[in-house]
Amino acid sequence: MPTQNESEDRIALLQGTLDLLILKTLVMGPCHGQGIARSIQRQSEQVFFVDHGSLYLALQRLEDKKWLSAKWGVSENNRKARFYSLTAKGREQLVQKASEWQRLSRAMELILGS
Amino acid sequence: MFKRRRSTQDFDDEIKAHLALEADELRREGLTEEEAYRRARASFGNAQAARERFYLKGRMEWLDNRIQDLRFALRQLRKDLGFALTAVLILALGLSSSVAIFAFVDAALVKPLPYQEPNRLVMLFESIPLGPRFHLSYPDYLDWKRQNTVFRSLDVFEPFGFMMKTSDGLRQTDGARVSSGFFRTLGVKPVLGRDFYDGEDKPETPRTTLLSYAAWQRRYGSDPKIIGQPVVLDGDTYTIVGVLPREFSFSPAEPADFWSILKATSTCRGCHGLYGVARLKDGVTFGAAFANIKAVAENLEKMYPDSNRDQKAYMLPLAEVITGDIRPVLVVMLSGAGLLLLIAAINVASLLLVRAESRRREVAVRGALGASQRRLALQFITEGVLLTTIGSVLGLAMAQQGMHMLTLLIPKDMLAAMPFLRGLGLNGHVLLFAGALAIAAAALFALTPMALFRVMDIREGLTEGSRSSSSTLWRRFGANMVVVELATAMVLLVGAGLLGKSFYKLLHTDTGLQSDHIATVHIQAESEKYNKDELRAALAHEVERRVQALPGVQAVGITTKLPIEDADWTSSFTIPGRPDNDVHKEVAVRYVTSGYMNTLKTRLISGRYFAAEEPAKVVIVNQTLAKQYFPGEDVIGKRIAFDSKNPLLIIGAINDIQEGQLDAKPRGAAYMPFYQSPYFNGFVVLARTSQDESSMLSSLTATLHDLDKGMALYNPMTMEQKIHDAPSTYLHRSSAWLVAGFALMALALGVVGLYGVIAYSVSRRTREIGVRMALGAQRRAVYGLVLRQAGWLTLCGLVIGLVCSIGAAVSLQKLLYGVQAWDAITLAGVAVLLGAVSMVASCLPAHRAASLNPTDALRTE
Numbered sequence: 001m002p003t004q005n006e007s008e009d010r011i012a013l014l015q016g017t018l019d020l021l022i023l024k025t026l027v028m029g030p031c032h033g034q035g036i037a038r039s040i041q042r043q044s045e046q047v048f049f050v051d052h053g054s055l056y057l058a059l060q061r062l063e064d065k066k067w068l069s070a071k072w073g074v075s076e077n078n079r080k081a082r083f084y085s086l087t088a089k090g091r092e093q094l095v096q097k098a099s100e101w102q103r104l105s106r107a108m109e110l111i112l113g114s
Numbered sequence: 115m116f117k118r119r120r121s122t123q124d125f126d127d128e129i130k131a132h133l134a135l136e137a138d139e140l141r142r143e144g145l146t147e148e149e150a151y152r153r154a155r156a157s158f159g160n161a162q163a164a165r166e167r168f169y170l171k172g173r174m175e176w177l178d179n180r181i182q183d184l185r186f187a188l189r190q191l192r193k194d195l196g197f198a199l200t201a202v203l204i205l206a207l208g209l210s211s212s213v214a215i216f217a218f219v220d221a222a223l224v225k226p227l228p229y230q231e232p233n234r235l236v237m238l239f240e241s242i243p244l245g246p247r248f249h250l251s252y253p254d255y256l257d258w259k260r261q262n263t264v265f266r267s268l269d270v271f272e273p274f275g276f277m278m279k280t281s282d283g284l285r286q287t288d289g290a291r292v293s294s295g296f297f298r299t300l301g302v303k304p305v306l307g308r309d310f311y312d313g314e315d316k317p318e319t320p321r322t323t324l325l326s327y328a329a330w331q332r333r334y335g336s337d338p339k340i341i342g343q344p345v346v347l348d349g350d351t352y353t354i355v356g357v358l359p360r361e362f363s364f365s366p367a368e369p370a371d372f373w374s375i376l377k378a379t380s381t382c383r384g385c386h387g388l389y390g391v392a393r394l395k396d397g398v399t400f401g402a403a404f405a406n407i408k409a410v411a412e413n414l415e416k417m418y419p420d421s422n423r424d425q426k427a428y429m430l431p432l433a434e435v436i437t438g439d440i441r442p443v444l445v446v447m448l449s450g451a452g453l454l455l456l457i458a459a460i461n462v463a464s465l466l467l468v469r470a471e472s473r474r475r476e477v478a479v480r481g482a483l484g485a486s487q488r489r490l491a492l493q494f495i496t497e498g499v500l501l502t503t504i505g506s507v508l509g510l511a512m513a514q515q516g517m518h519m520l521t522l523l524i525p526k527d528m529l530a531a532m533p534f535l536r537g538l539g540l541n542g543h544v545l546l547f548a549g550a551l552a553i554a555a556a557a558l559f560a561l562t563p564m565a566l567f568r569v570m571d572i573r574e575g576l577t578e579g580s581r582s583s584s585s586t587l588w589r590r591f592g593a594n595m596v597v598v599e600l601a602t603a604m605v606l607l608v609g610a611g612l613l614g615k616s617f618y619k620l621l622h623t624d625t626g627l628q629s630d631h632i633a634t635v636h637i638q639a640e641s642e643k644y645n646k647d648e649l650r651a652a653l654a655h656e657v658e659r660r661v662q663a664l665p666g667v668q669a670v671g672i673t674t675k676l677p678i679e680d681a682d683w684t685s686s687f688t689i690p691g692r693p694d695n696d697v698h699k700e701v702a703v704r705y706v707t708s709g710y711m712n713t714l715k716t717r718l719i720s721g722r723y724f725a726a727e728e729p730a731k732v733v734i735v736n737q738t739l740a741k742q743y744f745p746g747e748d749v750i751g752k753r754i755a756f757d758s759k760n761p762l763l764i765i766g767a768i769n770d771i772q773e774g775q776l777d778a779k780p781r782g783a784a785y786m787p788f789y790q791s792p793y794f795n796g797f798v799v800l801a802r803t804s805q806d807e808s809s810m811l812s813s814l815t816a817t818l819h820d821l822d823k824g825m826a827l828y829n830p831m832t833m834e835q836k837i838h839d840a841p842s843t844y845l846h847r848s849s850a851w852l853v854a855g856f857a858l859m860a861l862a863l864g865v866v867g868l869y870g871v872i873a874y875s876v877s878r879r880t881r882e883i884g885v886r887m888a889l890g891a892q893r894r895a896v897y898g899l900v901l902r903q904a905g906w907l908t909l910c911g912l913v914i915g916l917v918c919s920i921g922a923a924v925s926l927q928k929l930l931y932g933v934q935a936w937d938a939i940t941l942a943g944v945a946v947l948l949g950a951v952s953m954v955a956s957c958l959p960a961h962r963a964a965s966l967n968p969t970d971a972l973r974t975e
Contacts, residue, residue, distance in 0.1 A: 033128060034135040052157070053164030056128065060120070077138055081131045 018050070018058050020101060023067065023086065023094040030073075032081035033059060059084060067093050122165065129161050179489070183496040190497065197469060201462045202505045204863065205555065208458025209509030211856065213540075213548045214516035215451040219444050220547075221538045222437050228361045229432075230301025231393075236400065237366065237435045238268070238390030238407065241428035243698050249386035252378065254414060254422070255293070258390065261410045264403040268392040269296040270376065273367045277638050277796075279346035283824035284640055289323075289347070289372035290364075296373075297324075299393050300364070306330075307341040307356030315378045322375050323352040327360040329371035347372060349641050365436050365532060383421035384686075391432065404429045424698040439841070440532065442928045443849045449922075450609065450856040453602050457863045459555055460595045462501070463562045464867060468874055470494075470563035491564055498560030506552040513548070514540055523848065525839045593907055596864075596871045600911025601918055603857070603864035604948055608919035610857035611940040612930055613850040619932035620846050625837070626736075626771040627677060627714035631803050632833035633810040634676060637818065638796040638826040651792040653822070657799055658707065660817050666805040671710030672788055672797050677771050678840055687754050687784070689743065690761045701739055701782035702773050703756070705791060711768065713802045721750040721766035728787045733762035736770045739782030754784070762786065775842040777931050800833075807832045849929055861948070864911075865955045872904050873959040883963055884971025893964040900963050904956030911952075912945050919944075 025031065025039045036059075037050045062068045067090035073083045086094070136154035141147060155161070191198040226232050238258070240250040250258070250270070259268045271292040278287045294310040303309060304324060314322060323345065325334070334340045344351050352374055364370075366389060376388075394403050404427075411427035430438075477490060517538055521529070529535060540548075637657065644650045654672055661670045675683050686700045708724040711734075719737060733754065740749040755761040762784075770780040788797075799818070803810045811830045818827055837843060876883070883896055923935035933940075 032131070032135065034132045034139075037132075038139070051159055052132065053159050053161065056125070056132075056164055060125075075135060077135075079131060079134050079138065080127075081135060082128045 017101075018054065019062060020094070020097045021048070022055075022058060022062060022084075023090055023097065026068070026084060026086045026090070027094065030083045030085035032073075032075060032083050034081070035075075036084070062090070065089075126165060129158070129164065133158060133161075179492070180496065183493050184500065186493065187497040187500045191500070194469070197465060198501070201465050201501055202508060204458045204461050205502065205505030206508035206512055207859065208455035209506055209548065209551055209555070210512035210516055211859075212448075212451040212455045212551060213509065213513035213544060214520065215444070215447045215852075216547050217513070217517050217538055217540065217544045218520070218535070219448050220541070220543045221535050222440055222444055222532070224543060225534065225537060227433060227436065227534070228302070228359075228363060232433060233431070234394045235300065235432040236392050236394065236403065236429050237432050238392055239428040239430070240386065240411070241426040242700060243424055246428040247430075250388050250390060250425075251383050251386050251421075252380040252388065253383045254411075254425070255388055255390060256378075257414055258407060258410055258427070261413065262392075262403075262407055264395055264398045264406040265392040266395045267295050267299045268390055269293040269299045270388040270390050271296055271364075271367050272376070272387050272389065273370065274374075276347040276372060276374075277349075277640075277826055278372075279349075279640075283822075284638060284826035286636070286638060286826045286828035287347070287371050288369040289374060290367035290370040291374055291376040292367075293376050296391070297358075299391055301393075302359065302362050304356035305359045306338060307354070309356060310375050314375050317377055317379050321350055321352045321377070322355045323347070324356045324358055324373040325354055326358050326371050326373065327362065330357045333371065345372070347374065363534065363536070365534070383418055400429075400431065437534070439845065443845050446609070446613075446849055446926060446929060447852050450606060450853045453606050454856045454860050454863075455551070457599050457602050457860050457867075459558055460599050461863050461867050462505075462555075463558055464595045464870065466498075466501075466559055466562050468870065473563075491560075494563050495556075495560040497563075498558075499556045501559055502552050502556035505555070506548065510540065510545075510548060525844060528839075528841060528844055593871060596868050596907050597910045597914065599864040599867045600908060600948065600952065601915035603860040604912060604915025604944060605919045605922050606853065606857035606860040607944040607948060608915075608940060609922060609926060610850070610854040611944055612923055612926060612933055612935070612937060613846070613853050615933045615937065615940060616929065616931040617843075617846045617850040620776050620843060621837070623772065623776050623932075624770075625678065625776070626769045627716055627833070629833040629837055631805075631807045632713065632800055633803060633807045633814050633830070634798055634800045634833065634836070635811070635814055635818065635830040636796070636798050636826075636828045638828070639822065640824050641795055643822075643824065644795045647792050650795055651789055653795075654707070654788065654792060654797065656821060657818060658709065660821055661799060661801050661814060664801070664803075664810075664813055664817060666803045666810065667801050668804055669709050669713040669802040670707075671713035671800045672707040673710050673800065674705045674788070674794055674797055675773075676798050676800075676836065677714075677773050678776060678836055680774060685756050687756045688758065690753050690755050690758075699743060701735075701784050704773075704783065704785050705788045705794065706785050707788045710785075710788075710800065713800045714771065715802070716771060717769040719767045719769060720748065721764070723766055724785075724787050728790060731760055731762050731790065732765045732787065734766040734768060734785040735764055736768055736780075736783045736785075738770050738780045739784060740767045742782055756784075775840060776837070777842045777846075807834070846929070846931065861951065864948075865951050868904065868907065868952050869955040869958065871907070872900060872956045873962075875903065876900060876959045876963045879963075880966065880971050883966055884968045887966065887968035888972060896964040896966075897960050900960035901953070901956060904952065904960070908949055908952040908956075912949060915948075916941065916945065 021040050022036055025036050025043075031039065033052075033056055037052060037055055040048055040050050059068065059070070063070055063084070067087055068084045069087050070082050070084045072080060075081045133151070133154045136157065137147075137150040140150035140153050145153065227235075229235060238250070239247045240254065242248050249272070252270075255268075255270045259265075262268065269292065271290055274289050274291045276287050276289045277284045292310075294312055294315045297303070297309050305327070307324070310322065310324070313319070325340070330336060330340065340354055341356065343354050345354060346352070352372075358373065392403075394400070407427040407429060411422075411425060415422045415425060480490060481487075521535065521538065524532070524535075639650070639653055644653055658670050658672060661667060683703055684700050685703045686698060688694065688699065706724075708726050711718075711723050719740075721734075724732070724734065735749060735754070743754075744752060749764050749767050752764050753761040754764065768785075771783065772778070773781065773783055788794075799814075801810065801814060811832065815827050815830050818825065831839075838847075883891075883899070886899075887893075887896065919941065920936055923930075923937075927935055
């Protein structure tokens with residue numbers, strides 16, 4: 001269970017969006033799990049709250065699907081960490097998922113905005 | 115799918131790394147070391163839950179549970195090693211006997227014969243009043259072939275012992291003569307060289323022969339250049355034209371090294387020596403073909419009344435001819451092995467039941483702690499499967515050994531006549547059979563304890579004191595199992611008893627001769643060297659003289675054919691001066707010297723034996739011939755004629771010598787003086803000795819070898835060996851021994867089962883017995899209590915067993931000789947034996963119960 005956060009503005013991630021966010025984050029280059037979590041929170045201006053347990057299972061799932069590859073390395077502050085990077089297949093998926101998402105959000109906007 | 119890409123440890127490390135990185139960052143944001151770490155952990159959420167989710171996702175949970183179950187099962191078995199060993203051994207014993215016997219059944223009955231469409235092949239015989247499976251003559255073969263409308267092809271063969279000329283003189287070799295289309299009818303092609311061509315059997319073409327694969331390897335070292343080479347058989351030069359395939363076998367003519375062409379020279383309709391083999395035309399049924407060939411034979415009877423009277427056609431599927439003799443034996447053995455397996459399985463199942471009883475508490479605790487019914491059931495299935503797997507692997511190893519041992523027990527000659535046994539082994543069929551048995555066993559062993567727990571309430575199991583339901587259940591399962599076991603043991607024992615008795619009767623059949631102390635050897639002299647009657651007579655005389663001179667020899671005789679073989683060499687005859695009445699008279703004919711009957715010590719009923727010189731044409735007949743054709747008359751002085759110009763005077767009547775197999779009915783036989791027609795350069799010499807006859811064999815052969823080194827001497831054997839190794843003896847002996855072996859194992863298992871049930875029941879009733887004794891029950895009464903229960907079970911087993919035994923024995927009838935299926939002595943004997951052994955087995959627990967100390971017994975819980 002995610003610990004309840006003080007900020008009420010945070011929204012739990014929609015099903016399936018986490019994968020897309022992970023892929024998007026990794027476009028900038030390889031990163032470890034904690035970095036990905038931080039990056040998602042920061043880029044969404046602290047709106048999204050990432051449950052870390054789910055994040056790591058999602059990373060594992062994407063790795064199993066060969067969208068990501070992972071290897072152990074050393075972080076900028078000299079800590080051992082498992083770094084994830086996008087595979088070619090992951091990149092393809094990102095393009096596809098992103099366009100799907102844009103179509104969905106445009107449709108939502110049309111309905112909600114009218 | 116079962117392989118994990120990433121260990122849980124690695125996942126754990128990653129979470130730790132995350133927490134460290136997060137703490138670093140928080141510290142950088144100004145938090146204290148301690149606070150940073152706390153916040154990092156708090157923001158991660160439940161790390162343990164994530165770990166678990168990862169673990170469950172990554173690993174095949176099901177498989178994991180099975181491994182757990184398996185570990186647990188192994189631990190359980192190791193904890194109770196005695197139980198595990200007993201169960202595995204009993205199971206392996208039961209499985210191995212069934213699998214080994216099935217391998218024989220598979221090789222003999224299941225596997226198709228090595229021919230094209232073997233079920234369209236039939237074998238043809240001429241049926242005469244003496245029996246249905248006799249030979250046909252060459253002209254009859256040609257007419258059958260020409261006149262039938264039902265066979266695509268019809269060919270003939272005859273087993274034929276050749277005398278092969280070698281650098282060391284003549285050597286007896288096994289062979290066969292076949293008509294030119296024989297192999298095409300079977301659908302067999304040589305692997306080397308060519309088949310016989312149509313018309314190769316004409317007298318003017320050169321003689322040719324094919325080699326069996328084994329002979330090619332053994333005699334010629336698999337030399338491919340052998341094609342075209344000559345070989346001298348029976349004084350004629352044959353050219354080797356081909357080699358038959360390795361898997362080819364044709365047991366009616368086997369053993370055979372040379373398969374040579376049968377020359378179409380014989381025009382004699384009365385000369386029988388051939389068997390027919392034919393392939394049915396497409397769409398023609400067996401019945402229609404049989405009717406057609408019968409009509410052909412009847413037509414010939416009308417056309418040639420002299421030679422063909424009472425010569426009918428007889429036909430059998432080829433498969434039945436090849437495996438017909440061994441089939442009933444195999445079926446009996448397989449049933450025996452199956453029954454043994456049944457007892458073994460029941461024994462193991464009841465062992466499991468007893469163990470399950472003692473594990474009620476464990477199951478109840480696991481159930482109470484939340485193990486699902488499914489999970490508990492799977493635990494039992496795992497244990498059953500584990501037990502069966504170990505038992506089956508051991509059983510297969512034992513079956514392999516068993517098969518090997520069983521083939522060693524078959525005499526060499528018999529094995530040669532059963533070439534289909536060459537394919538014996540743990541092949542696909544056999545493994546499939548073993549697998550099916552193992553699955554059935556595993557199911558039984560898993561279901562037995564489950565059946566017990568399905569009805570059991572968990573709460574009830576936790577309160578160990580409540581026994582009522584368990585003991586009724588136990589009584590229902592365990593007791594019934596013992597009754598089945600005892601009944602099965604009884605069936606096997608009765609079968610063994612009957613087969614054993616038949617075997618004894620067979621060995622003690624009145625063969626009409628005293629088989630002890632007789633040594634025999636076959637002789638074949640070169641036909642070019644002994645080409646005149648005088649020369650052949652001189653040779654026979656010299657053989658008799660030299661053998662007589664050997665130390666210890668009391669009597670010497672010569673015959674053209676030994677007793678206890680087949681009843682071949684028959685001839686039809688007439689009684690001069692009496693009307694023929696259209697009755698076909700046919701008897702066995704043997705040419706013997708004056709010493710023959712003394713050597714065999716036959717019994718003279720009337721008249722006299724042959725003198726050394728018989729000036730007149732005379733004959734000695736046996737009792738059956740005398741009774742059959744001269745009922746109520748004195749045969750001495752009567753005449754019979756095998757050819758109408760030379761009637762023979764009957765000078766003596768002797769008891770029946772068993773000419774055919776031991777279990778054959780007595781037949782008429784006539785014996786004529788050897789020296790009145792010495793046109794044989796092959797004969798058998800017999801010597802009665804005062805010494806050990808088997809040690810005599812070598813000196814007998816050596817002496818005869820000295821006489822003429824070019825002479826073939828073969829099949830040296832004692833008369834006792836002849837009787838013991840005869841095919842009919844072998845079939846009876848092997849079935850008797852094997853079934854006896856199964857029966858003894860069944861007896862042991864059945865009695866152990868009974869002991870187990872009674873001992874267990876006593877242990878469950880310890881408290882009750884204590885109460886009874888405390889209330890004043892005598893020890894005798896306690897004995898009675900236990901023995902009554904055992905006696906009741908035994909009685910039920912015996913009664914059911916008795917009924918089943920009679921049923922089983924009736925189906926055994928074909929293998930019985932001189933004993934009825936409902937042989938009272940055997941049935942009573944077995945019942946007494948089984949009853950006595952059962953009572954002894956139950957006396958032990960009864961004694962234990964009676965010597966209980968009531969105060970101790972009351973305290974047991």
